[in-house]
Amino acid sequence: MTTEKKEPMFELRGITKSYPGVVALDAVDFVVSPNEIIGLVGENGAGKSTLMKILIGLVQPDAGTLTLRGRSVTLKDPADAMRYGIGMVFQDGSLVPNLSIMENLFLCHEIGFRKFGFLSRRAMRETARGMLERVMVSEDQDTRIAEVTPAVRQMVEIARLLWLSRLYGQANPILILDEPTTVLTEGERDTLFAILQSIKKEASIILISHRLQEVVENSDRIVILKDGRNVTEMPASGAQITDIEQQMVGHAFTADRYLEDEQIVPDDEEKVLEVQGLAKRGAFEPISFFVRKGEIVSLVGLVGSGKEEVCRCVNGLAKADAGTVILGGKKLTPGSPSDAVASGQGHIPIDRRSEGLALGMTVAENVNLLVLARLRSGLLVSPARERNNATQWIEECRIKTPSAGTLCANLSGGNQQKTVIAKWLSSQVKLLVLDHPTRGVDVGAKDDIYRLVRKLARQGIGMLVMCDTLEEDLGLGNRMLVMKDGRLVGELDCPPKRKPSPKDVIGLIV
Amino acid sequence: MDSLGPGNSSSASEPGRARARRLRTPAILYAIALLVVLAFLFALGNRNFLSAYNLNTIASYAAILLVVGLGQMCTILVGGIDLSVGGLMSFISVLFVVTVKVIGFWAFPLCLVTGALVGYINGNILTRIKIPSFIATLGTGGILMSLALLVSPLPVVAPAALYGVLDIVNGSFLRVGNLLVLTLLIFVVYYILLRFTVSGKSIFYVGSNITMSWMSGIDITRTRNLAHILSSVGASLAAIFLSCGQYGGDPSLGKVYILNSIAAVVVGGTALTGGTGGPVNTLIGALVLAVMENGMNVVGVNAYFQQSILGAVIIVSVFLTFDRTKVSMIK
Amino acid sequence: ATGGQEQKGPTTLAISIRTLSNPYQNNYKVGAEAFGKSVGLPVDVLTTEANSQKGITDIKAEVAKTGGNVVFFIDPNEETDDVAIAKILDQAGVYFLTWWNKPADVKVWNFKHWVAHVSFDGIAAGYFTGTELFKSFRTPNKGKVFAIQGLLANTPAAERFQGLQKALAENTGVELVQWVAGDWDRTKAYNQTREMLIAHPDIDGVWCANDDMAMGAIQALKEAGLAGKVLVTGTDGIPELFDAIKAGTAAATVMNDAKYQTGLGLAMSLAAKQGKLDVAAQPQKYRQFEIPAVNVNKANVDQIVHDYLDSTPNYDFSNFFAKWSVAIP
Amino acid sequence: MTGLREKVEGGKRAGGRIRIMLPLGTAGAWLRRAGVSGQILSLIIVIAIFAIGTRGRFLSPANLQVILSLAAIPTIIAVGVHQVVVLGGIDLSVEGVVALCVVFVGLLLRNKFNANDVGLWILPITLGLGGVAGFVSGICNTKLRIPSFIGTLGMSWILWGLAVFVSRGQTVALLDTRFQELVTGTVFGIPLIALIALALVVFLQIIQDRTRFGRYLYAIGGDEVLARQAGVNVTRIKIVVFTLAGFFYGLAALFLSTRLGSSQAITGNNLLFPAVTAVAVGGVALTGGIGGAKNAALGALIVTALNDGLILLNVNPYAQEAVNGVVLVAAVALTIDRRKLGFIK
């Protein structure tokens, strides 16, 4: 790698930004050179997203200077940044739900399609089709974004970025991808990195991810942020993941990442969840399985394998056509999440912002949601108990927040995820369905989550998990259920230290 | 590229910290400041503004706005709106006076139960038939208006023999009007309900994120029905108070309260998008409106300009009271 | 509360009316100001804007403002407001007179400071305009009529409609084919007349509860080419309707002289306050009474315009009961 | 795919998705895609009920003419309001803006009150007045960050007060009849004013469908924060929308006063609720992002047809509010596309 010798493209010096109660960035320096991929890593709340938002003009820094291509600039807004050739894929998605894929692709940059002031739909369609093919999206371009999967959204965002970088013809555009891989499958991930490597020839790319493996493999240079300050940077070649982790979090991690030592052997007799002959037309065929007390069962399969729909039926979010879900000996009312929750089932959803949190409410309010009845003294909910419960769980889950009274909307993505987890953990559940529990969570937090999961298992809580990676599925689970095309095709035992290898499983999945 | 020295970085964050503190000043304080300033200006204009007699006048006017506002607030907090308060107040007003002639004191519980039932129906049109609350309550409001005219096409006057019953509201105890005591009681009940009970707190969760609430097992149907019941009960109470105060029922009494109740809620800083705000906000909203209404007359503002000034003041008031940190977009 | 205080300075003349946005009500203000000027006292105007509670509160604010040194002319938003207002003003020791709206079984003489309640006869107005309208039919007193009421639940609206019904009862040849509520709104009356003309193209006359709505109806008839053939009536006496009578598109109206109303009301209240009128000593027939309104039709419209619009009448308020016509029981 | 769609629809299986299968083949498909099939259906139902109830009189050319002519002004107002609703806000300033514009129309056109006569200049003057009012509302909403509900309500009160003050509560009779002819005239039996309204609707609909402005409008309605991230100049679009709304109210004011041949502040009364109702009945989601000019126009048409039908049927005026209420709820039950709304609020 010869990146060090190049003239810097974009230089940020002494960037400082504070929010009520937090200093998100404290005199951070950041340099982007041409034709490189920078891996930007750091704990949740380290300030990565904030720094990037400053880079594209969405957030104005309190102090600091920006020098782009040798000239000092101020970026008014994202549109402004776009004209300078800086674009970003946001961590939480930035496509407008009620517009179609095509409309989102070109939103705010339709100039090229104007004919007598009107937009030429035909020209837009053709361009859109080309762009979507490039990122291997087969969806109709007129589908509304609200109706497509997160993976498709992610790819559409990337397509949009690619197209924009071409549109403005700026030499060496800067493309920012904030945790682009969290919702992608392995295959999609490979496609993405192949695309990134190919456009690196004409662009600079900033890649933020909590999957250090892919950062190390795909970037040229790694920059580490901690607590809103520069910690260090290093060339990616030869970088050690453990070393990076050490720098990010401040301590080293054990080799036993998934705490397999603590994996318990569940009692055969006590089944928390029993699913019998559950079926839903068009989604999955009759399926039966069970989860025992303290057992962690991971459910794997490709997109469309039906595993998600099975979980939705178990949670009561969808109604199955046939079959029963029995939780702790009680038959659940189909299609009633409140019955599921009341019977002791918890659910950590994949989309925390829209399904997991009340963003406009405080961390404490979110954490306490499920246990209000327990926090009563007499008939009324006691504020003191509320405060205690919230503080206890904020500490327990190591949520990084200025106070229990901070609005959830102001937490970093990872800390929002921890808040959702805290919410469910604080309620006394018998069964917890974890849909990608570590999505967007940093290594330290992941560790915390694994620790919590093990602790819950010891307390006898059964868990049904769908993880970000197959390794995680294998590492956490006592048992693995494999689904394919709506059917249960395999069941593997995963005893500690003698886990099956990912290769064994992939054969079943695809 | 190591981080800069510690001295440098801490000095860089100083202004940030100051800003952080400033932003945390609760909007409520601005609102109270606004009230104080208004009161000061009016008192400057006419000493009598602060007389016990006049403060009592302001309080009685604010009381009605507060009671109907507290109800309206519940539907707004849960993410909806209640436009049926107008029709309901008209209906309850005549129903109350007509029934008080027959069953005396029992008209109070009868009307409250009727009101609650209307709220329950409103709620169910929203939650079961799935008609947006705006339309559902616009519709039921019309129906209630017709019902009011059916009960009595013209204002009905309570016979003097019944003043005793009506003075449960109009009378006073130790020189404090019963209306104020009752209103205070209602305020406390709504406050406790919304802040310290599970059902009440659910209103905020549902208003803030209904999908999440549904998935977290909150009974969103029940919560939204409850919000509508609370709204209708508030409106019914206000209608009863008004009818007592006027010793008669009036089938056109409610119309002005559709907008006024929403205004009281929103002027206090509760967001129409739901989830943020609360009883204290509504109290402030009602007080701002009442102080303006009264103050402009006490200092003798020309009748031609009163409406305009009120319009300007509610804008200023919301400019100060609205907590923009809690809503990502101003709609 | 404030009544007992020693009162210095000039007494304020206050009027509480519905709104300033309509010509009839606005004339209350004009009349009050003219009277105020004649006695050299300040005038305050309060408007209810269709909100009883606002009306009552504003009256209390005025009492507070003046420290009780005030007299009132009040056109209550609804008749149900009267008792509350009476109790408030009686307690504050403030003399007042009400117009238009009063519940039948509430008696003025039960309140020390309620100088009087005066009204026009709404039934008579509706009766007069109705009979005038019937006379204008192609075949007089034989045909179909359409009625646009005011705001439902409003007492004057109901009274005028009662008057129309009295006229209908006497003229069996006339059929009321349909009535609607026009809410005192000109645009609404216009829309309703156009729609009604589809249902009853053979209509002979349109009776309206006030002049504003009558003007809307005339406009709709004009568009249908029926103006002058199908006549309209109203009540209030706004200049436009006088023009319409002259032009032959309207048959009649009843003029309520708002300026006289406020003048008389304030004069009586002021006299009571200054001790020139001993309220308690007045016979009951002088505490609740009607005065005649001015009936206007083609025959006298020019004279009325000359008397009331082209020149301001010289009102004489020395004899309060000069126009007294009948006691209200 | 299915999974996510389910999530979007979460928790509202009961109320049913009434898929309307119009026997029109491609036209039916187009209607469905355009998001007006439900409105057309309820319009057809309203028409059918009244046609039967009045034994065909409701469908007579004369009555259709009346309906079209009476629907025109509510349409113009509703179209003005609806764009603000699409943005996710609400515009309550209608009555105040119309009142002030009407008063100025009365005082500036040839009238019985003073010697002014601005003639055709009245058009730019009223539009300008309405536009300025809308612009100020827009500034309130975007720059002062005041929720549109209060900003426009305050604006309405301010302007209403001004209108009453300027007019001193008087009615001014207009002598200039040029505009009146424009408003009352017909072309091939179709009221001219209806054609003007139609032209405005079509024009705006094309703008919404086919220009960048339209795209941004819906992007903001869908999610303002995301739209801003994508680079939409949210402030500018919002101000433009409020200003446009003001233009529409100004135009409506001109038509209202010239049609009645008179001008008074209270002409502005009772315009707000019918307009908002029309917008909602037309299928414009009050949560923003859904529905266009055609929806607002259809809503206004439905509401007008309803009022007309109730009069033709001679429904007891005391019951009219109730009938209105029932029909309103029923119409919306048919028209709104619950699939697109997520949880009904």
Ligand SMILES: Nc1ncnc2c1ncn2[C@@H]1O[C@H](COP(=O)(O)OP(=O)(O)OP(=O)(O)O)[C@@H](O)[C@H]1O
């Ligand atoms: N709008 C805001 N208001 C208040 N605080 C904020 C806001 N945005 C970010 N913060 C705070 O700034 C800090 C940095 O947040 P940022 O989102 O940049 O973290 P991150 O490194 O991207 O974390 P993650 O990996 O979890 O996405 C956090 O403490 C966060 O709580």
Ligand SMILES: Nc1ncnc2c1ncn2[C@@H]1O[C@H](COP(=O)(O)OP(=O)(O)OP(=O)(O)O)[C@@H](O)[C@H]1O
């Ligand atoms: N091609 C593959 N190679 C290796 N592992 C795979 C492959 N496809 C899927 N997996 C594993 O199977 C599990 C399911 O992954 P996937 O990303 O499809 O989850 P998902 O929940 O269906 O995705 P999403 O909801 O984000 O669309 C994961 O543990 C993943 O690592």
Ligand SMILES: [Mg+2]
């Ligand atoms: Mg981030």
Ligand SMILES: [Mg+2]
């Ligand atoms: Mg996945």
